[in-house]
Amino acid sequence: MITNKTFDEIEIGESVSMERTLTKQDIDLFGILSGDMNPTHFSDEYAQMLLERHKLVGHSMWGASLLSSLLGNELPGPGTVYQSQQLEFHGAVEMGDTLTITVRVKDKVPSEGSVIFDCSVTNQRQEKIITGEAKVKAPTHKPTEAGSPYASLEIRPKEAFNKLIDHVKGYEPIPTAVCYPCSEEALKGAMEAAQIGLIDPILVGPQAEIYTLAQKLNLDISSCRLVDANDSIDSAAQAVALCRQGEAEALMKGSLHTDEIMRAVTNRDTGLRTGSRISHVMALDVPTYPKPLFITDAAINIYPTLEDKVDILKNAIQLVQALNISQPKVAILSAVETVTPKITSTLEAAALCKMADRGQIKGAIVDGPLAFDNAISKEAALIKGIDSPVSGEVDMLLVPDLESGNMLFKQLCYLAKADSAGLVLGARVPIMLTSRADSAKGRLASCAVAVAYAHWRRQDPQFKGSVQS
Secondary structure: OOOOOOOOOOOOOOEEEEEEEOOHHHHHHHHHHHOOOOHHHOOHHHHHHHHOOOOOEOOHHHHHHHHHHHHHHOOOOOOOEEEEEEEEEOOOOEOOOEEEEEEEEEEEEOOOOEEEEEEEEEOOOOOEEEEEEEEEEOOOOOOOOOOOHHHHOOOOOOOHHHHHHHHHOOOOOEEEEEEOOOOHHHHHHHHHHHHOOOEEEEEEEOHHHHHHHHHHOOOOOOOOEEEEOOOHHHHHHHHHHHHHOOOOOEEEEOOOOHHHHHHHHOOOOOOOEOOOOOEEEEEEEOOOOOOOEEEEOOOOOOOOOHHHHHHHHHHHHHHHHHOOOOOOEEEEEOOOOOOOOOOHHHHHHHHHHHHHHOOOOOOOEEEEEEOHHHHHOHHHHHHOOOOOOOOOOOOEEEOOOHHHHHHHHHHHHHOOOOEEEEEEEOEOOOEEOOOOOOOHHHHHHHHHHHHHHHHHHHOOHHHHOOOOO
8 A cells, every 4th residue: 555644744854765776777777768878877988088987977867866756655755746856966876886865854835735855865985966955745635545556666677686685584694705805896795795694704805905995985894804815816715715614604706806716716735626516507587587597507617528517417406406496497508409419519418318317417307408499488499399398487507618608698687687696616615706797686696595505505414525636
């Protein structure tokens, strides 16, 4: 039931607030709807050249529109009519900034039925972005209906990651070695995950640099354990050592290069290798697909053999089972859906399916070879006469090689606007390979996946692992 506050109910001094983080989607949609295609909003190069900003800058009126949203939805709420607005803009909003939007009742004009509000918008560093005043005509009646079906409409609803994060919020936070958190994205991502109770971060890196960055970002890291390191390579070695010694149950990549952290992980003497092959699983929240979609391996194994794919598939099945999908449906992808000797991936797909039939690969319904359309769409499979137990209901896609997998997941991210979260498996602990391009929701989802997997592993002694010599 929607509600509002009528003119008589509104009291001088009362206020409401909300928070909103600027995403690339917000910038794109606001530009399309408003027609403001200023390149500083869409090009890093222009933002740096014209505004000396390191990130894309949001439209100023996007921030102003959030004031309208708060007035129309919250206070006074439905029935509110704008009369006037005066605003001053004090600073730019960069992509990834979290704004706090507040409206406070300043005065009431009984003869007009109007309410005057002080308006303010600040960022996560408590810097003023917008200040001003709004005058609105307040509603005089309460709503009598449940409200429009559009009240909760989203242009592209993405709920899979929200549900995943909510699922693990009741879990005990896992101690996590955060390796070289020396950028805004890396440190904020770790602290956001800690704030909602996903991880207990151990910050590994140059101590002075981390303290300085935390102070700049207004982040309280006083409760975190800090392990001092000289540089990114030393950070990787020390973070891996914490995991090897059992002091951390997960490893999170910070602002160092992926190859630096993976070199420490795969070191035969001091790393985190086990008897299983190390592989990567990408979890995607695709707006046009009804459930989470997992892709493996699009990041670690370049040209995996059939034997490699067995390990890759087993790793991914274990992860998906940890997320309460007891028997995931897996499509082994190729360019075609028929076994063709000239296309090696079709032969390997057929072999993997037979291994699943014979119990060599357990815990999943496996079918292939399947082309991408036949895996995702039941209709496409029926048109081609393919009777598959996974078509249209697939949970996981096993790709032929890294090149095809990497292209597939990036196409889904940039053309289908999917959110992504990734995890490296097969080591002693799960490894979160977050990147600067990941959305805030994607970074939290990576943590949530790691938390679920770490707790699942606690139930099975086989995952204590042994170092591969």
